[in-house]
Structure formats: structure tokens, C-alpha cells
Amino acid sequence: MKVSFPHMGCITGYKRLMEKLGHEVIMPDTPTQRTMDLGVKYSPEFICIPFKVMMGTYIECAEKGAEVIVSSGGNGPCRAGMYPDVHQKVLEELGYDTKVIVFDNMFVDFKAFYQKILMIKNNTPTHKLIGIAIFCYNLIKKMDRLEKQLKIRRAYELNQGDFTKAWKKIVKMFEACETNADLRRAYKKAIDMYDSIPVRHVEESDRIRVGIVGEIYVIMEPSVNKNTEEILNSLGVEVENVQYISDWVEHNVVPKWLPFPRSHRIFNLSDKISPINCGGHDKENMGWVIDFARRGFDGVVHLMPFACLPELVNLGKFPAVSEELNLPILSLSLDEQMGEAHVKTRLEAFTDLIRSKHYAKQRTRLDDVAETLESAAKKVGDKVGEVRDNLTTTPKTPKYQTK
Structure with missing residues (x-):
């Protein structure tokens, strides 16, 4: 079959999975203005931007001849749970014979989950299917780790663009991997590439760190969030995104009673503030905000689609x-009207705010240390004076006494 998927996260993993299952892959293009225009034209007016962008992407894939589009769904009041039905109906009305297959949490309806696996496994034997799944998961996991490092190291590059160029080369390296041994070699080579890039040294106490939370599609797709992470990195800010494909897989495949993945523990952090899960990632995002505060982050950027209920x-x-x-928390509501200049201006202002707050905290800590040292010195001085007074006023006792 000719198979495609949304442009979101580590699409190299999706590509290799479908290729190893024997399908012809129709690669989705990075969303452009045409993608957005198509999505806006054929979507309900007040639906959220992830729906519109994916609608545009699906139409472009259908134009290329895609027979099947594989995606993930949503849960609770989040409208993402209804996306596949509406996407399917729009494609049919436009005359495209393209089927949308959506994978949800396997623990909610395992039978339906398994039936969808049968639809795409292409007569692949079960033992081989397991091996392919493990390989693709390892590929995605390693690429996600490298992307996490990218968003930290890129903040300190001496020549702007070096890390982004290296990342593009790394993606091509992983696309050529066929075995787990290839993945290990590619990962080591990628780390060496990162290490070879000149960076400026910044003391740990001077580093500015920002967490990114929000709806999974808008925080994972740079073309939708107007390159928020790259803008922050260019301002000298480390970025930690809370959503990656490997994390999503772990959260939806690994049982909650196991000590991992971390997302289950983060989910429970927000129990007092958000006792009810309103769908999407609202409860999880609140837990991440609490976690960022505990780890001493300087701020949080909250990215959400316009009119997103959760x-x-x-x-x-x-x-x-x-x-x-x-x-400090900066919330950005994204829709098709949002411009990159607007996002950049707000991020620059937010960065100035948190940087000032960071250095103010440092000055306060230094003042506290100075006050503590001064107090300790005064106590030592008082003690020395007391000892000196005792030595000068106390008569010496003879070493030997005669009867």
C-alpha cells in the first residue's frame, strides 16, 4: 500500500516502520502556507489549528496517491478524538479514496488496537513484526535523545546554525540505518558531531532554562509554533520540551503500575490543582509546570491551539x-492568523523578563551569603576577643607547688 502520516515529531521512525513492513511511503511535506490554506478551506471554521494543518497535510498526501494515512487519536473532551471521522469524511467528499487509520491507547480497547495492527502489518510474521517494532522504537528513542540535547546545546553555539545543520545530517544518517548496530554507530557519530561544534562556556549558575508545555501537536511541530524552540535557543535559552514520540509510546504502552515512564508520575503531581482530567494533556502539562518549578527552571512557555478546551x-x-x-508562564494561543514576528517579539520580551528575574535571584543569594559570612565573622571575632580577655585576666597557675 501507499502509506503516509502527519508531519509531527520523529517522522523518520514512521518512515522506517512502514518501509520495513513492505509499504510504499508517501512522505508528508513540512507544512507550508499552502498546507494551511487547504486545511482552513476544508475544515470547520472554529476547529483547532492541529485539525486544520493535518487536514491540509492529508489532502496533499492524497494528491500524491496515498491510500492509507496512519495517525494517533485523542481522549476525553479533547476534539482530537473526533478528528479521524471528520478527516475521513472530508477526504471522501473531495473524491479521494484514502483511508485514515488512527491508533489510540491500547489499554482502552485492545481489540480495536490489534485490528488496526492487522490492517497495516502487510502479512508480516508476528516474530518479525516484533523485531521491526523494537528497531523503530530504538531509532525514535535515540533520535529523541539527540533532539533533546540539540535544544540545550544550540543555545550556546558560537556560529548560529551549526547545530541545526548537524541535526539535518543526523536525520539522514538514521534514515539509512537497517539494524540496531547501525543505530548505535549512528548515535555515537551524532554525539561526536555535537562535541565538535564550538560553543561558548556558560557557568551553570548563569544558564537560563525554559520548559515547553501544551497541546502535543503544536509543541512538536515547529512550522505550527513558528519555531518557538529555535527562537529561544537563539536568545541563549535552554529549552526542554515535554512531548516526544518515544515518550508518547511509553505513556500509552507501558502499564501505569510500573515505575516508568516518568509521565505517569508527572501526571499525579497535579492532583491537587487539576483533580479532573479534561482530556488532551491538560493534567499532564500542569504536572510538568510543577516539576519545572521544583527543578529550578526560569520560566515556562505554554503553547495551545486557539479554542482548545483542555x-x-x-x-x-x-x-x-x-x-x-x-x-513566570507565557501562554501563546496559536491559529492560522498568528505570525512569526508576533511570536518572536513576545518570546524576546519574556526572555528579558526571566533573565532579569534570574540575576535578581542570584544577587539575593549573594547578599544572603555575604550577610551569613559577615554574621559568622562577627561571631568568630567576638569569640576571639573573649578568649583574649580570659588569657589576660586569669592568673597563671604555678607548674610545681611546694608544701
């Missing part, structure tokens, strides 16, 4: 949470 719930809570945790 993230609107969080948006209403963030002012009080920000004040309680003493953690």
Missing part, C-alpha cells in the same frame, strides 16, 4: 499557579 482550562489556572510557584 488547554483553556489550564490557561485559567496558570496565573495563580505562576504566583504560587514563583515561576
